[in-house]
Amino acid sequence: MQTELKIPILPRRIVSQQFSDADIERLAQGLADPENRMVEIIGALINVHKNDVCDTREIRVKFKDMQIELAPVNGHINLLCSRVPRDCLYDGRNVIWQSVEHISAVIRDIIFAPKHSCDGDDCRSTNIKKFVEHSGLMYRGERGLVMFTWGGHQVPLDEYNFAKELGYWTALFMPDMENITGCGVGVMKAPFKGAQVAYGKQNSFERFGHRDFIGFSEKKILAAEAPNELVTQLLTFPTIEERMEAFIRASHRGKVHPGGAGTVEEILTMLALLSMPDNKGIPYEFDLVEMGGGVYFKELVEYLDICFGDALDGLYNVHVGTARAYANYVAYQTQHLNTRYLWNDDLVFDPRIQEPFEVTFESMEGLDLSRDQEAFSLLINLRRFFSGVVHLTVKDPDMLDSWGDDRPLIKGDKNILAATDQLVRKLAKQGRIHPSKSNKPAYRIE
Structure with missing residues (x-):
């Protein structure tokens, strides 16, 4: 009807x-x-x-x-x-x-997005900042800690409850803090649910004014991951690259819960940014957080070690334990962190992090996953590979179906290819990747 x-x-x-x-x-x-x-x-x-x-x-x-x-x-x-x-x-x-x-x-x-004031790599960050300013998000006076949370859309109940509990404890310890998530369900909703209860217990709304539940989405993914009903500030970016840059610049620190190919894409983007010499010395904590007994990030770190050896050491922290212990750790560190400004202009974004990756059969086959390149370039190419998996399984599955049984051949180092394929298949088996009609991967390796 x-x-x-x-x-x-x-x-x-x-x-x-x-x-x-x-x-x-x-x-x-x-x-x-x-x-x-x-x-x-x-x-x-x-x-x-x-x-x-x-x-x-x-x-x-x-x-x-x-x-x-x-x-x-x-x-x-x-x-x-x-x-x-x-x-x-x-x-x-x-x-x-x-x-x-x-x-x-x-x-x-x-429809009413601000027009870009200039073109070129140097202007991309400026235009993203103007986009966020246009939403009114940056004009609300003093703020406490703002932390982004990445993680899966489809997650088991125990992972959802852990993310919700963590949102509760961090907001209880720091009632002036706010969260930014991808705005959908699963891990993107859980921190808001937990923080909502903690804000009430701490009279946060009366003591600190309005607390936003901030959701960052992207035009091509919005229909598949529609914003949850707790989001009070929704921003929809034109590209995934602009969305991820805004996540990072509009937060003081970031944490990641287990997720699918999109979560791996986000982690690789952040590691590429933190690995840049221009960003050494800029305080920005990046945490991979999981409940006690979890092995998701242990296995992900093993994957990163296969691909990069020790090149990424010191760029991230792994926390496996209770939600309260992690929240206490963040609250202690925040005492020494300047949270006055919302937008981080100090971080330098290489154009290769900002350039939109247009997913096609040819662009997927053009990816280079070999060891014969610097770690930064491999991070970018791996990030684009996982971006392609997300595009073909979530944003535009019709493109994948149009290829029939054919799949783009991914080229590179044998061990990296095998480890990447194993990771994707593991995520699919855990229900973290949307299956295609044929239930085949979105790529092939030899």
Whole structure:
């Protein structure tokens, strides 16, 4: 069954307090542009059962009949959505209010994104900063510790509960802190759930003002990993590279829980950044955190050792134990950390970290996973390999299916290829990678 739905667009999230005629025209054009995928994205945002969806094709099929047009009412602008599946609405008639907030935030970031002030490698970081400023995230006075959390979308219950407990203890010890996650479910939701309880116990909202639950997403992944309902500040970046740079620059430190190919991609990106000589001496703690008895990061470190030997030593910390012990460790270290400024301009990003990797059959076959290169270059190529796996299994699985039984041949060092293939297969076996229709990997090695 289908119904009609009116969704108010919130000017305070997008432009100012009122839309001009030019804004309305820009909005109409942006909604109609197929490159923006607004029907698919809005469908994912209003789908109350978003936890059940991890494939953009499911959203595309479910909302294939939905149409969206602008409907001005008494000076306000609404989205008039027709042919909306009733089962995506919590009562068959309405959306939850947080979905309304998220839709306006997505319109701001996709249709009303600030224009790039310049081109070239030197300007990429400046443009990302302007993008974040445009959201209003950076203009809220003093902050305490801001920590990003990376980890899996699909995780076992015990891992979810550990991430939630860790969010609780860190917010209890540091009630002025805030979290940034990938905004979806699993590990991306758990820290917010834990912190929400801790903030209440510490009267954090009264003592320190509003505490944001910050979610960073990306245009191509949003429909498969729609934001959870706790996110109060949603930003949707044009590319995964811009999203990851913003994660790092908008945080004072970072931690990672177990996850899939996307989590490995993020870890490799961070290690590439920290390995740069220009960033030596800049304080930035990067922690791989797991509950006691876990072996995920032990096995990942073994993989890194096969690929890099001791070249990455000292760039990360592994914590396996209780959530309270890790939270106590972070709280102690934060006493000596300057958290006054939210945006870290000191870190230097090599253009190879920032350049978008366009996934194609040819670009995957062009990756070099040999040892005949510096560690930084191998980190970049491995990161692009895992980015390709994410793209083909989450963002655009139709591309993978279009190749039939053929797969791009990945070339490189025999031991690195074997270890990488073993890691991917292990993640798939653990349910951390979305399976393809043929249940074959997104690549082949010889």
